[in-house]
Amino acid sequence: MEKQPRLLCSRLLRGHTQVEVALNNSVLGWKDTDRSRKRSSGFSSLSGTAHSHVVPVCEIVAVCKTEDDNTKKKKLGSQLYPHAFTVSYVSRTRQHQWCCSDVTFHSADLTLCEQWIQVINEQLSLLTNRPRSLLVYINPFGGKQRGTRIYEQKVAPLFRRACISADVIVTERANHARDHLKTEASLDKFDGVVCVGGDGMFSEILHGLVTRTQTDHGVDQNQPEAELVPCSLRIGIIPAGSTDCICFATVGTNDPVTSALHIIVGDTQPMDVCSVLHDDVLLRYSVSLLGYGFYGDLLTDSERKRWLGPARYDLSGVKTFLSHKCYEGTVSFLPAGDDVGNPRDELLCRSGCHVCQRKASSNGKRRELSAEKETVCGLGVIRGKFIAINAASMSCACPRSPQGLSPYAHLADGTTDLILVRKCSRWDFLRHLLRHTNQDDQFDHSFVEVYRVRMFRFLPRDQEPVSLEDQSETGLEKTASGPMCSVQTTSCSKAHSSWCCDGEILPHAAIQVSVQCQLIRLFARGIEEQQQCVSEDPCTLWAPEPNTH
């Protein structure tokens, strides 16, 4: 590893202990210089040991002069070391949660303290991915109606400490944020948009921002083949709803402070968005789950029981399961091809995911690729009776289903995992559902098929334009692996189901879906594999250099 030159190195006091503090372009470190302490066995962590600590510069929140009063109250050695500065930085706690920690260094020399503050601030100003100005929308009625309080008590103080300015709008009605973003908001003034609320509120921000971007670039969202323009502003999600799945899937936890810190350090997580159209009219955008049949029916039923609160999902789940309906129709899809893996390849999408990164570098060629795949792979067409048709654009993991609906789906690879659950016995369907709650492979059933696709279309049986035989003759039909139901002998419900689209009900059964690769970016970094990340071997920071003060 190439050694970075040290920018500053000083002997300072931390609490009652003398420490050597050093800074280079990538890390700030401090270590105990007290020899008796050094001899005791210190626990070791990835960020150093009990007597040394290293913080990546990119995870420093702020540095400031420490007030004299505080210093005097807290430290015995304050008369000898009357001046101090405090560095606030990200530290990891448990389960992907972050918190903001402070470390205060004391010195006898005021000029030295000021120099430290200046040099650290200079390094922070080089981090161009950090937002300076944000537009914040708060849904005061989301979840337990604590959005405003969460923002004011947990988030705003951190933004202030990091010198981020925020224009705050507390919404007054549903779709207030979406409409404001679509037309009124002066987006040029901001580096990002923050949503304080649940998945419904995030969906508003998504629709507002995507629509505004297309309008500004003259792109017609109702064209099924339209290549949408990616949004330039990143979106931050402060979880304050009853369902916060998007936050959980992209950060790994639903914690307002963690989300605020990801915003402050300027993390970026690109994300695919599915456009859902009916008869060349855009219905909605989706980033997580599109579900027809079981999940559509479950959501429709649960909407009628809103008064029950979150318990409505359990009740509607049991009811929908017992009704055991299946729906007949045709699913046609454009397979993704091998470059993005497959839904059973056991490659989890994690922070710095190689599959998504590879996709980002080839994104410019998206249109040619799609066209090429269409001719190479051809369309898949599957007819049958389905208990559920699901498209998972992310794993859809949540506390109830830790693996999610499609455990190896990726956030930003330009695909969605299409899961077809064919007509089967109640017992078999229960076995399939139970596998969502444990480690077993939920796709390992003869009645379940899963495809990684770039586009798909669903037509309910009564809206199919041509007969089965006609389509077979045109050569369009491709019999995919797995058993095919006989269309003639149907005991299926004649009625349509609804599509559940990220928790909203869509009124149409026939839809066309295309994945817009990396259309938006979030202030997140995906779920981290390790609990700590330090960009430089701490030892290189301590190698002797002449300029120790």
Ligand SMILES: Nc1ncnc2c1ncn2[C@@H]1O[C@H](COP(=O)(O)OP(=O)(O)OP(=O)(O)O)[C@@H](O)[C@H]1O
């Ligand atoms: N001021 C407001 N008054 C009423 N509804 C609002 C307001 N602001 C936003 N909404 C709507 O409230 C809905 C739910 O919000 P949100 O997602 O923040 O909370 P939630 O508790 O997770 O909701 P749900 O679980 O029902 O999706 C959103 O669809 C949003 O459009």
